[in-house]
Amino acid sequence: NEKMIEEILNKYPAKVKRNRKKHIVIRDSARENQEIEANTRTIPGIVTNRGCAFAGCKGVVLGPLKDMVHIVHGPIGCAYYSWLTRRNKAKTDDPKKNFLAYCVSTDMQESDIVFGGEKKLARMIDEVVEIFKPNAITISATCPVGLIGDDIQAVAKAARAKHGLNITAYSCEGYKGVSQSAGHHIANNGLMENIVGEGDWEEPPSKYTINILGEYNIGGDSWEVERVLNEIGYEVQVVMTGNGSYEKLKNAHVAQLNLVQCHRSINYIADMLEKKYGTPWLKVNFIGIRATIESLRNMALYFGDEALIKRTEEVIEKELAEIEPQLEPYKKICSGKTAFCFVGGSRGHHYQGLYEELGITTVLAGYEFAHRDDYEGRDVLPHIKSDADSKNIPDLHVTPDERRYRLKIPVERMEELQKKIPLSNYKGMIKDMMDGSIVVDDLNHYETEEFIRILKPDIFSSGIKDKYIPQKMGIPTKQLHNYDYSGPYAGFRGAINFARDVAMGFATPTWNFIVPPWKDKPLLEGSIEQCSD
Ligand code: CFM
Ligand code: HCA
Numbered sequence: 001n002e003k004m005i006e007e008i009l010n011k012y013p014a015k016v017k018r019n020r021k022k023h024i025v026i027r028d029s030a031r032e033n034q035e036i037e038a039n040t041r042t043i044p045g046i047v048t049n050r051g052c053a054f055a056g057c058k059g060v061v062l063g064p065l066k067d068m069v070h071i072v073h074g075p076i077g078c079a080y081y082s083w084l085t086r087r088n089k090a091k092t093d094d095p096k097k098n099f100l101a102y103c104v105s106t107d108m109q110e111s112d113i114v115f116g117g118e119k120k121l122a123r124m125i126d127e128v129v130e131i132f133k134p135n136a137i138t139i140s141a142t143c144p145v146g147l148i149g150d151d152i153q154a155v156a157k158a159a160r161a162k163h164g165l166n167i168t169a170y171s172c173e174g175y176k177g178v179s180q181s182a183g184h185h186i187a188n189n190g191l192m193e194n195i196v197g198e199g200d201w202e203e204p205p206s207k208y209t210i211n212i213l214g215e216y217n218i219g220g221d222s223w224e225v226e227r228v229l230n231e232i233g234y235e236v237q238v239v240m241t242g243n244g245s246y247e248k249l250k251n252a253h254v255a256q257l258n259l260v261q262c263h264r265s266i267n268y269i270a271d272m273l274e275k276k277y278g279t280p281w282l283k284v285n286f287i288g289i290r291a292t293i294e295s296l297r298n299m300a301l302y303f304g305d306e307a308l309i310k311r312t313e314e315v316i317e318k319e320l321a322e323i324e325p326q327l328e329p330y331k332k333i334c335s336g337k338t339a340f341c342f343v344g345g346s347r348g349h350h351y352q353g354l355y356e357e358l359g360i361t362t363v364l365a366g367y368e369f370a371h372r373d374d375y376e377g378r379d380v381l382p383h384i385k386s387d388a389d390s391k392n393i394p395d396l397h398v399t400p401d402e403r404r405y406r407l408k409i410p411v412e413r414m415e416e417l418q419k420k421i422p423l424s425n426y427k428g429m430i431k432d433m434m435d436g437s438i439v440v441d442d443l444n445h446y447e448t449e450e451f452i453r454i455l456k457p458d459i460f461s462s463g464i465k466d467k468y469i470p471q472k473m474g475i476p477t478k479q480l481h482n483y484d485y486s487g488p489y490a491g492f493r494g495a496i497n498f499a500r501d502v503a504m505g506f507a508t509p510t511w512n513f514i515v516p517p518w519k520d521k522p523l524l525e526g527s528i529e530q531c532s533d
Contacts (some may be wrong), residue, residue: 001026001436008450016043023441025375027433033380034430038441039371039390041178047445049344049465050368052174054078056183058140059086060265061191062170064216064241065249066090067097067135069128072105073121073152074142078174079105085464087482088216089223090243097245099134108144118150125159125167136166136195136246146173166246168194178389179369180344181264185393188268191240191249192396196273197404199251206235208303211255213270213281214262214346217242219487224494225286232296232315233308240266253277253401256408257302259284259295263378263426264345264370268395274424275398278407280414283422286490288353289323298421302409319492327358330499333506335359337458340451340470342443343480344368344463349429351461351480354489358499363455365429366440375439377428445469459505474514476505 009017022037042048072079083103092098156169172186215222222242238248258281270281284295300312352362460470467477488494
């Protein structure tokens with residue numbers, strides 16, 4: 001394996017080779033702490049799948065909040081090409097309070113770049129208030145805004161005073177970080193500073209009130225999770241941010257527990273909620289049947305109520321009885337196959353368990369933009385050296401809220417529970433991987449082709465940008481970002497949808513009809529002729 005990686009890297013210039021080598025690890029459980037380099041700058045021109053800070057802020061974290069209008073201050077492309085492509089679904093009781101289907105942008109032109117776009121932005125806010133009457137407004141900056149120095153914070157402040165509405169600005173210019181991860185952090189800080197805790201609720205609305213953090217309702221995932229949680233007896237105050245709303249988010253402080261699905265995108269808020277309101281957070285994973293069951297049991301253990309523990313087991317039993325017979329035929333098709341599982345952040349890890357349940361072994365996995373703790377576990381956080389790029393987005397200084405801070409469970413019980421369940425913790429991807437499997441950070445086009453050529457996986461999990469590489473090599477892909485047209489994949493019923501889609505990828509006769517273009521005819525055609533001056 002090491003020889004194989006060396007061979008792949010040898011094609012690079014020496015400096016690039018040295019860099020990329022640190023982003024590739026072969027899993028070896030005999031070595032206790034395997035380190036990987038992550039969250040550093042991509043080599044220019046290497047053809048990565050990463051996105052930008054604007055994508056992480058507006059596209060990922062803010063965008064799904066449905067009763068707000070999200071203004072993109074910038075040239076139209078940034079808004080238009082990120083418009084609804086992530087499939088973060090939303091429904092509202094009041095149809096006038098769901099603005100997700102709109103694409104709202106200041107459509108900056110050359111003259112705005114030269115003379116400044118602040119006035120145009122202020123006019124746009126007035127129009128948005130008049131036409132849509134949203135519950136709140138966000139403004140997200142794209143690259144040129146920072147370059148020309150438009151002060152969007154000042155525009156937002158003035159508009160807030162003028163309209164008496166929660167209007168906030170996010171300085172998430174695309175270049176602010178090395179990937180969309182910086183945008184998550186900016187959005188987390190903004191939501192915490194400007195929205196969470198704005199509501200006037202002092203008490204939770206029910207006995208078991210929880211928030212779900214880092215769940216974006218892609219293809220309806222959070223609806224499937226909530227269906228099961230409601231059946232057990234939980235009240236979900238707000239999902240951050242899939243199908244979420246300003247109205248619910250402002251009272252997020254009342255929850256007794258925060259669940260964290262995608263820690264990469266939202267661990268900052270989880271941590272700040274704990275510091276400010278005393279609410280613990282539990283790492284969950286609702287992707288995969290076993291992981292879902294484990295998460296539900298851990299939640300019940302946290303509350304420690306006998307009736308809740310019993311009800312949890314009843315619901316698990318009922319759900320399993322429904323799905324197990326449906327799963328069998330798909331397992332037969334999938335069993336014995338291998339997969340690459342390369343997604344943006346946490347999904348590169350989360351989906352491995354579901355693959356395993358179908359009998360599929362993950363032989364290579366990685367993340368586009370995750371940090372070392374997502375690979376190595378949260379314990380590594382104190383050992384991560386911060387560099388100029390990561391210092392760019394400061395951590396907010398959060399202190400206990402004088403009025404609302406309540407320790408949700410006694411310190412001793414928390415310590416006891418921490419030995420049993422992942423409270424304020426996650427263990428990272430590497431420890432869960434099989435010996436000899438490969439972990440790659442920020443995989444690029446060239447390495448994708450090379451690893452496929454050597455490891456010949458049966459299926460490749462990817463996004464819209466990279467899925468055509470394997471497909472053209474005759475390998476089925478499973479889009480694990482927006483799920484193409486499918487989903488939900490979370491929870492019990494979601495696992496069936498996933499199994500069906502993956503089995504379909506293997507069983508479809510399509511692959512027999514594909515002849516890669518280079519097998520048919522030469523890529524370049526033409527003749528060389530003498531050129532006379
Ligand atoms: Fe979290 Fe996500 Fe992901 Fe992510 Fe994303 Fe996404 Fe993703 Mo695409 S928040 S890190 S920034 S689970 S949009 S819903 S699929 S890359 S693995
Ligand atoms: C983003 C969003 C994205 C892109 C997915 C893809 C998503 O990073 O801006 O490359 O297929 O999930 O929609 O991650």
